[in-house]
Amino acid sequence: MVHNGHFVGLNPVQAKLPGETMTILVTGATGNVGRNVVDLLALAGAEVRATSRNPDALDVPAGVDVRRADLTEPETFAPALRGVEKLFLYTQPSGIEGVLDVAKAAGVRHVVLLSSLAAAGRDPDHWIARWHLGEEQAIERSGLAWTFVRPGAFAANSLQWAEFVKKGEPVPILYAHSYLSSIHERDIAEVSTTALLQDGHAGAKYHITGGESLTQAEQLALIGRAIGRELEFADLTGDAARADFRARIGGRFEELVEEGTVGRGDASSIIETRIRYYEEALDGPEEIDPTVEKVLGKPPRSFAEWAEDHKADFTD
Template identity: 50%
Template structure:
């Protein structure tokens, strides 16, 4: 069996690739710029917005880990089907759960899920909530200033380790019984963003300060976090979410353990795994 990992240089895709290699699976890996793939990996340059670029990468592929790009997804699944792909495991988002059509992130993921579902190829949707890697945005401030300014620092979240998202995807790729399933995932604990900063401080052996931002200051900070992707719609969605989480426990699910057989990694473990990013 050969598995194609798209987005193979990304936070999740890189872990999917490593975990499949550790299982001895034949893998092919794509991204637009695959230069940073591990040596020895069968890597191809291919752009999901240009499905024709996958012609050689799809030859002989049985299963696909799909990074979500709404642009080009219909062409990609048609090419995958023509190449004989039997199962597509989609990196999606918990934002699709519910009927919030005002959420632009949810709309984008629904487009991808629906295209895969409509293709007739067997599918599994992996729907994580907030990634722990989102806190990597704080690295420059932590390194340069010893602390971070945070929109609604007391807002609670249950961030998930990218290796756990990948482990669920790999379980779905390698084992029977995951076809037609959608897995909503969270990390194993609800903690505040301020507590996450403290745990990063413990991992790197330095106490860190936090400035709690609200209102317009919080909005402005989020716009700088999102940079060119920070449309007003996305910033307002995130701002509203963080504000609503102050004094509110984040939802914690046990899906990672149910699917993989091992508990989800804590944020403290994530911080230790990433201490070089903050040092």
């Protein structure tokens, strides 16, 4: 169950710290994954620092040290990284090398990076693959110990449907019958936290997915079951899908251009790559990766569990 963005009533990572505690810094602490990493580390007894460019926006457990730091201004990390041994990092391409330089100077030993399964994909020229591969390569060059957590599709991507569900309108879905093995953000956080707290994960590239492959239409039906309603959808394909996706990425595309992640002429390529991804996913269920169960000793959460955990997001 989610309460104010935090999971309650769930077991923390089974990795209590023996004796001495270590200080771990978490970036992206307002995000779906970072927020859960903070919670899990605090439950495990670690000394946790959480950073944000807007620290007043952070809602963290008691005892968590909140600091202001901006990934686009690496120098702001110097005070936050003093005494830190391990770093959970989610960043944009701009600034990562500067942050790594500051981390090395501060004595950080190990970086756990929230990357993407796109970094291991068939299309290394895809902008998401370029972004995450660039981060990974910068960390490898830094000489720091590292673990790369590479999730596939986030179950939380389905939150984009919430505004339509709340209004009682049909949900527009790009290729509604395409398959995704979406992963719960809590599972991503537990794998990341395990890599931070336990030995033996340095040098690992963890490809993680959910434990089932469902069509997006099936995912929407599970959300409907969680909130007690039958939900309708509009299946957008071809040019209708292109137009919808172009409208969705409008503002975000400008941000990506400013960050240097994509060029201004890349919009059509981004759209066509996404359309091709969904078209290929129509062919049948995606492959399920066993890494979550290998790392955590338990299977990943189902999409039905995610829907139950997030039903307030579709009703309030």
